[in-house]
Amino acid sequence: MRAGPLFQWSGRDLGRHRIKAALVFLALSTLTAMVATVLLLNQAVALTFGRLLDHSPAIIVRQVGGGGWLPLPAEDALSAARAVPGVVQPRIRIWGVVNHGDQAVTIVGLGQQPRGLLPDGFQSPGRGEALIGPGVTTATGEARILLTGQQAVDLFVRGQLPPSAGMAVHDLVLLHVDDARTLLGLRPDQASDLAVEVFHPEEAESLANVLKQAFPWPVQVTTRSAVRKAYAAHFSARGGAGLLSFMPALLALVLLIVALGAWGLQLEPDMGLMKAMGWTSGDLLRLHLTRAALMGFPAFVAGLMGAWILCVFAPGNWVTRFLFEWSGPPLELSSQGLVVPLALTTVVVFFPYLAANFWSGWRTVQADPMALIQGRAR
């Protein structure tokens, strides 16, 4: 059978049953959108979080006590870290989370030589000054920002970092180290934590154990790879829970199957008649699958586009907040990262759809024409 007439006849058939075709289209595209949204967001969150982590230190050391974190004695901590072979660039950090109105922002105190956080053209803020990230809002027309921690500090906003400065600066406020200490309630000889790099990244885990023994007080040592693993597990769990929250998708799948089944029953007399007209079982199966593909492929693509729009353009990232409790910067999707979600969605939704059509079509075309025409095939 030639492809042209087969496609045209399939299109005419869909036109004859346009309401049922539209229902199946709607159910399939909705199901595709739901599954693809969860998978795409999972990938995007992992990618975005991974890129955030790339800017973080290899190992972070914090002093802990019975009540949780404690300020770190800066000089003693630096000396202890320098004594461990393999540790490079130990540095103290002054940072924490404070309130800005209803918003929680991360403050980072910068000294004379800020590391990596300032894009080209930006000077380190002086006392009473702040640079704010693109996600930090100020009242319209205001050039000041009031932050509240252990004490309240009113700062002049000297500039806003551009989104291109990187995802890590999204909800950040950069300020002078003395202002940061004031906000966090730290003495001049204290720091929030100690960050170190390692000479061989693959040694980070073993160095973490050595570092733990190197300090004369109890510390918590966290490696970048451990954080990466912990959050990967967290986001996977959230993604799974999100998928479960898409129970309506399962309902849509059931509706789809019911619609396909009912449609198949209605088409049986037509298929029996066509068999009597000289269509072979193979011809009819090809027609059935072509019809399914003509309807299913656009529905699948529409569902994927819907998922893409939900992931990238949903106002306020509400889908990501709902599914992953993500309050970070806008998510990024890489073209490489799209491959796995697309492949999984194809395997989970489109292949079963085609398989269901193949199965129903194959069962139908095996029957005698008169059995189909008279509805005795099942």
Next chain:
Amino acid sequence: MMLTCRNLTLAWHQTTSGAGPLLDAVNGSFDYGRATLVTGPTGSGKSTLLHLMGGLLQPTSGEVVDGDDPISRWTTDHRDRWRRKVGICFQGLHLMPELSVRDTLLQPMIPRNMGWQAMFDLANGAASRLDLAGLEEVPVQHLSGGQQQRVAIARAMVHAPEILLLDEPTAFQDDDHARRLMDLFDRSADDGVCVVISSHDPRLRQGGRYPARYQLSGGCLAVSA
């Protein structure tokens, strides 16, 4: 060459009251190049016999043989391919009401590996021969009963079948159209087609037009004068 029924039995209408099979060891031969008339009372199994001869049903026992080919014993796939040489017009017509006349006539030709233009030419020719010219774009459901029956006959004949099975083909036709249809069936037989007409229309029995006749009654097929 002939289409032959050998001890053809179909029992799916058998009832618990003990009634016999619908067709009981039917034997009959239907020559290519000849039109054969099968008559019989309503419910005697004429339509079922045509369905068995067209490979649309499988008999309970016995066989349908085309030349030397026992087609009723073949698998579904083989019978599918053989059925391409058959054209059948059902008593109940079985048209798809929303299809136009032309689309209805294209339907049997789609799987026959033909180009659109060739299919259009054949469809238009068949419509013209069956007095349906000018109605090609009209949905079948808008036609009269007689016109719908001629569409069903045109659909059976459009691909020039070697076996033409016609079930009550003149039931809805006036005398003029009935006569023209009979002429058309005769021409097909003259062209070498095995034409089998099932009917109890008295117009077909008159005038000795069909010397080859069978009478189907009580599940048995007998040569009729």
